[in-house]
Structure formats: structure tokens, C-alpha cells
Amino acid sequence: MFKTLTAPPQDKIIQIMGLYAADTRPEKVDLGVGVYRTEDGRTPVMAAVKAAEARILQAQESKGYVALAGDAGFHAVMRGLILGDAVAPERVAACATPGGTGAVRQILEMVQRLTPEARIWVPSPSWPNHAAITGHLGLAQVDYRYYDADAGGIDRDGMLADLAQAQKGDIVLLHGCCHNPTGADLSAQDWVDLAGVFEATGAIPFVDIAYQGFGEGLEEDAQGLRSLAARVPEMLVAASGSKNFGLYRERVGIILAVTDPGKPRDVAAAMLAHLNRQSFAFPPDHGARVVETILTDAELTAQWQAELDAMRSRMTANRRALAEALRAVTGSDRFGFVAAQRGMFSLLPVTEAQVAQLREDHAIYLVSDGRMNVAGLTEKTIPQVARAIAQVLG
Ligand SMILES: Cc1ncc(COP(=O)(O)O)c(C=O)c1O
Missing domain, CATH: 3.90.1150.10 (Aspartate Aminotransferase, domain 1)
Incomplete structure (x- = not known):
């Protein structure tokens, strides 16, 4: 071999x-x-992380398995941190993953299983692993215009024109904030205009947010994503706790799938848990628990x-x-x-x-x-x- x-x-x-x-x-x-x-x-290691770890060390009495989708308390704090109250919690299926990379991978794997014909629209340029994972899964990728190197900013007209060509069910990858590698972010108006594109085309937004809090602030960096979530019927989010909690090696990540409430949400949650099972069974718990400990304690x-x-x-x-x-x-x-x-x-x-x-x-x-x-x-x-x-x- x-x-x-x-x-x-x-x-x-x-x-x-x-x-x-x-x-x-x-x-x-x-x-x-x-x-x-x-x-x-x-x-x-951030001081808040050290303090949370000390508490966990004291209080934790088992290292038994948690759940295929990770811990519900972690889901709740991350949903709040990222989506705020933009969508009702009953519409969100959550699933913990090994890092933001794991979230990207599991989302794209779900797309491959459910709609293998969907094209994945990726900004040009993007984090190289987006194309690597899309290619690895055999999904069709289309690059859309994003960065205008001469202006050092976004090629807004090019982006909107390209994405207007997306078809119903296609997946459009967006960076939630702090675009990697360019540092050029969407403005509030761009997010509004993109919502119009999604309404017109029926394409599904997939927001990768790996740097919330590194741009303008925790709330500010999530505003665009939240404004979009409030308007579209379905949306996928891959988030990472590697950078903003400094938990790189602990592999903290989550998928938030915004769906209709009720059966669609439950089926999406079950599918994501099932896909975890096939890939690695249980997601890592320690970093997720650190995040949950921090975000459930005001101090x-x-x-x-x-x-x-x-x-x-x-x-x-x-x-x-x-x-x-x-x-x-x-x-x-x-x-x-x-x-x-x-x-x-x-x-x-x-x-x-x-x-x-x-x-x-x-x-x-x-x-x-x-x-x-x-x-x-x-x-x-x-x-x-x-x-x-x-x-x-x-
Ligand atoms: C755009 C983007 N998405 C996802 C990730 C994933 O980060 P991690 O898997 O370390 O949580 C990164 C990290 O470099 C990134 O830049």
C-alpha cells in the first residue's frame, strides 16, 4: 500500500x-x-482560561463520554455568543467539533451527503483549507470575486455580480469577520445586500467565523452574520474558539445550523451527530468546557x-x-x-x-x-x- x-x-x-x-x-x-x-x-494561556481550568480540575468527577454532538451547555453559550438573539434557539441545531476546521469539514461533509450537486462558492482569496476540504470531498467549487488588491478592500460589485449567478441550494462561504488572508471585511451594507442575493437566488450562506472579537469587538464582529441570520430561512455557521479563547490545541469548534424549528432542526441535529460518529465519535470536551465555564460566569x-x-x-x-x-x-x-x-x-x-x-x-x-x-x-x-x-x- x-x-x-x-x-x-x-x-x-x-x-x-x-x-x-x-x-x-x-x-x-x-x-x-x-x-x-x-x-x-x-x-x-489566557488568565480567564487558567481560572476556568482550575475550577474544572476541582469540580470534574468524570471523564466519561459526553454526547456525540458535545455538551448542551457549550451549545447554548456559543449560540448566544455568535447568534445573539438574531434567531430563536428552537431554529438552531448545534454540534461541537474538533476546532473550527472540524466544523468546516463536517458541514461540507453534510452538504456532500445531502446535496452533492451543490456548488460551493468560495471568496477569492480564502483560507487555503477551504479549497483543500472542498476538493478532498469532491465537491464543486466556484471562486467568487472578493478582494480588490489595488484598492486594498472588497470588490463589492464583482462579489455581488458573481454571487447573483449562484443557484438554489448552492452554498456560499463567507468569512464572518477578520477575513483570512486579506483583513478586508464586509460592511454592514454588504451584509444587507448579500441577504438580498440569498433571497433572490435561494443559495444558502455558510459563515465561517474564526476570529470573533479580533476585529472591532465581540458584538460588532457578529453583527453582519446576525443580520443575515435574521433574514434567511437556512444558514450554516462554523465557529472556532482557537483564537478568541487562545485554545488552539484544545480544538474548540462548533456548527450552528439555522433551520426551520421542529422536525428540520431535529433532523439536522441528528445528522450532524451521526456524522461526528462516523468521523471521530465524540468531539473533544476540555476546551469546550473551559469556554462554557467562562461564559456562564460574569466575573x-x-x-x-x-x-x-x-x-x-x-x-x-x-x-x-x-x-x-x-x-x-x-x-x-x-x-x-x-x-x-x-x-x-x-x-x-x-x-x-x-x-x-x-x-x-x-x-x-x-x-x-x-x-x-x-x-x-x-x-x-x-x-x-x-x-x-x-x-x-x-
Ligand atoms: C477562516 C478560518 N476558518 C477556520 C479556522 C480553523 O481554526 P481551528 O481549526 O484552529 O479552530 C481558521 C484558522 O486558521 C481560519 O482562519
């Missing part, structure tokens, strides 16, 4: 992690992998929100400082978009060869498409990064 095997293509983000680890230059700067970092380069919630606010402020400050440093070294405003965008990423207008040059000549690591993690910048490295970008881009 293994003699005929060829190695699968490596994910470009995983590839950059390996190259960075092998680099011995002390001045190396990691702007590749998508994890939050402090000014001193750490990805710490822990406040502590967590303050920590999240501080992370967001640091990323916003880094964006401003880098844009200013680039203005100073280039004498132009062409990188002003870095300050205007939101979340952990921006996409630099660089070729793959220029990314290699930044890495080889300046020890600065970006993903090969030019994606930069702004949380990886520090006061010390911002001038170094700005000079290198200016030099390499000319």
Missing part, C-alpha cells in the same frame, strides 16, 4: 512553520503562522473580554505603526490599507519570489501568497519589517 503512495501537497502555512523553525538567525521574524503573539513573542466573562480587548488593541496598534513606518520609508501611502484592515492578517502585494527574498535576505517569514500575521510584529521588528518590505518591493 505505501510503496505506491506519493506524498500529499503540503499546506503552505504548515510549510512556512517548518522553514521558520529550522532558521537559526536570531533576528528572524515570524509573520506566517496564524496564532496570536504578545510583544515578547509568546502565545500565552470570568469580564476577565476574558478584557484580555481579548487587549489582544485586539495590540493588533490594531501594530497595524497603525507598520503603516506609518511604511509611509516613512516609502514616502507613499500605498500601504495605508494595513491600518484600515481588521483582524490578524493582511495580504501584502508581493510575488512568491519576493516572499522568498524577504525570507532569505531579511529573515522575515510570510505565507507564500503574501499573508502577514500582524500579531507577529513588535515595536522592535516593525522598522526592520518596513525597511525590508520597502527594499524588496522597490
